[in-house]
Amino acid sequence: MSSTEQHEESSSDRLPFESVFDTVLSGWAFDRRVADGVCGPADLGAVRLIWLKNIGRDGVIATPDPAADDWRNDAPERLHLRAGDILLSSVVSGRPKAALVQEADLPAIAVSSLFVLRPAKPLSAEHARLILAFLRSDTVGALTAGYTFQRHLRRSQLKALELPNEDQALSAALADLAAAGQRLGEMAAEAGALAESVFDMNTSPEEARQRIIATGQLTRLRAVAAAQLDDPGFIVRTRYPYPIALRWRNVEVQKSADGQDDAQAKEYAAVLKAAETLLGYSALLTTALAHEAGITCKAIKAFKGKIATGQGGPGFGDWQRILQQIGAAEGMSKLPPEHPLHDLATLLADDEAEAACRSLGTKRNSRAHGREYLPAVSASKLNEAHDGLRLLLDRARFLADLQLLDVTNVVWDRHEQSDTITFRRLMGDHPVVPIESLRHAGPGRIATSLYLAGGDQGLHPLSPFLTCEKCEECATLSLFHADKEQGVLLQTSLDHGHCYQYRADEQALRAVGLR
Structure with a gap:
């Protein structure tokens, strides 16, 4: 068969x-x-x-x-x-x-x-x-x-x-829901039992008061943490991939600086940069996953052509077209239903998301080409940009389940026929995260590189479309993609925008059609 x-x-x-x-x-x-x-x-x-x-x-x-x-x-x-x-x-x-x-x-x-x-x-x-x-x-x-x-x-x-x-993906989702429900039920029962113990016969009012205050602290902290998950901004800042989470944190920082000189213009610029990072990251994921699956479309070919032979690199419109076209690409229907490409194809799949993306793209291009006087950005234009970004971030919530893993070490066990992988999980708004490990039994060997852990339980290589390394300018662990300016091959950071001459493996770029 x-x-x-x-x-x-x-x-x-x-x-x-x-x-x-x-x-x-x-x-x-x-x-x-x-x-x-x-x-x-x-x-x-x-x-x-x-x-x-x-x-x-x-x-x-x-x-x-x-x-x-x-x-x-x-x-x-x-x-x-x-x-x-x-x-x-x-x-x-x-x-x-x-x-x-x-x-x-x-x-x-x-x-x-x-x-x-x-x-x-x-x-x-x-x-x-x-x-x-x-x-x-x-x-x-x-x-x-x-x-x-x-x-x-x-x-x-x-x-x-x-x-x-x-259906492994659906079954895993049901298991997660059941586990979450059980855990929440246990917390509720614990809180109820604690409250009922206030007037136990063998406890003085003073002792009961002290126990409730001390023991109940963890329960109260759990409730506060759970309430934060109703805030979409908190979810983006803590659960989305690092470049997007960091850009969103910058938006929130600029918003809190209201009243300072040029605060509105700086917030507007941060919103547009966050939108471009969201689309750029999603499009680069799409391109890497499509390459792995042997799928392409006109927009991906055009992006590769810009890096390989063009004078300039990709921009907002290139990212947008990749995300718009991938859903109709030949071969998509043959992928398993839990493959991450299906989620990425939904990001701009409806008229409302398309309109928000188009509006943000127009604003970004006007700002980039000097057609806007930024200190005079109106409140209505800022709110419109904010609304568009929030809409796209909400549509991209699936990214919280697509874990970005920077694999730093791999040890092969020939007896178990599996790799023990040491990695950093680059999720949330800070690049300094605990080192973790897991065992991977295939298919395929794993290298020290950047991977996406999807709902299909697979590890998908992202390099050389996305690489992870310390930035030469700020020494921060950053995500880079290949870029071009006046015919010079560069690498540009998604998270803070620093760029310099390409340092990674150009042979790897040639292997995927980027050189």
């Missing part, structure tokens, strides 16, 4: 129910009046009865409780649950309940009001997560809409369903 055929096969988003589950069992409808099988959890052959009430809305089966649960030793062997089975409510109130049976839940048996779905082959954790989310959805719940007294799912309705296929 060719790689294209394999991708087309794996990218099908629906699977027939019976290709995933070969058995659907109804819960055990035992006679409660027969007490002979009732036993305790420690008795020989004891099996826990799992009722609908034991399954939470979050898909978690309640931990066995020897005192509160029902146990029997006469449950039919054929109905005993196995790890990997999925339990689904057959009686539905609102959305259906569904849960994955784990080894820790056994021995157990599902009783009436539950279906047992037994996979034809073991499901990966990621695929099981997607199927559970689908079974708990309104789509499945709506199958019972015609019933008024008790809403029941029928076995025939289940078997007619089409289930979601494996």
Whole structure:
């Protein structure tokens, strides 16, 4: 089978129910009046009865409780649950309940009001997560809409369903949401327990007051940090790639200097520079990823031509055209759905973003070519530029998930057949960040260079389209791209704008068509 055929096969988003589950069992409808099988959890052959009430809305089966649960030793062997089975409510109130049976839940048996779905082959954790989310959805719940007294799912309705296929990116997003929800729930429970302990019998009011103030400090700090995430500027400053985050911080600094001489003009210039950096960084990512994937478009060819043979380098319009054209480039449809190029293709994909980009480009060009008297920049023009930048930054929120990694050291383990990578994560508005490490098992070997870690779990090389090195002028770790001025090959920093004669590997430029 060719790689294209394999991708087309794996990218099908629906699977027939019976290709995933070969058995659907109804819960055990035992006679409660027969007490002979009732036993305790420690008795020989004891099996826990799992009722609908034991399954939470979050898909978690309640931990066995020897005192509160029902146990029997006469449950039919054929109905005993196995790890990997999925339990689904057959009686539905609102959305259906569904849960994955784990080894820790056994021995157990599902009783009436539950279906047992037994996979034809073991499901990966990621695929099981997607199927559970689908079974708990309104789509499945709506199958019972015609019933008024008790809403029941029928076995025939289940078997007619089409289930979601494996999707690593979606599954990872669901896992992250579940982990975040659990963590927030734990924090809320901790805060509640702390508040309820104020008047414990063995605690004096003075001791309780001191404990609440001291212990509650972390809870209050968590709440403050969480509230900051509702501020889009905070997200850009702390979670976006370094060049964009730094340029945005400069905008905020200039805004806070209101009242100083030329403050409005300086803020206006910072906004336009931030917009150009956002587009430049995104376009350079696009070009590097497209080169890796063997994809091109007219705008990318024109950009390469400017560096290779032209007198001048790329500008705002070049970045804009690359981002506008990449979505329609030949070969894009063959990329996996989680490939970062799909996100980049959405940045200027609607009329509102196009208009904002066009307006910012016009303002940038007028300023660059001396057609504006900057000290007299009007408040309305500044606000218009601000609004356009905020719109584009919001459209580019996916960049917070595309991690920029500067790999500084690689150690190959021939026994494990993997690289141990030491790197800096260049996210947020400061280039001095902690050193981290991870293990990478391929495909392909890793070099000490700049990479993008995407939602597809891959490491994508960005060099020589983007390089990371100390600036000769300010000694700050910076991101550079190849540039041209009057036919001289330069390297220009995205984050602070310093440029000088190209110092990196020109042979690498030739290899990708930039020389």
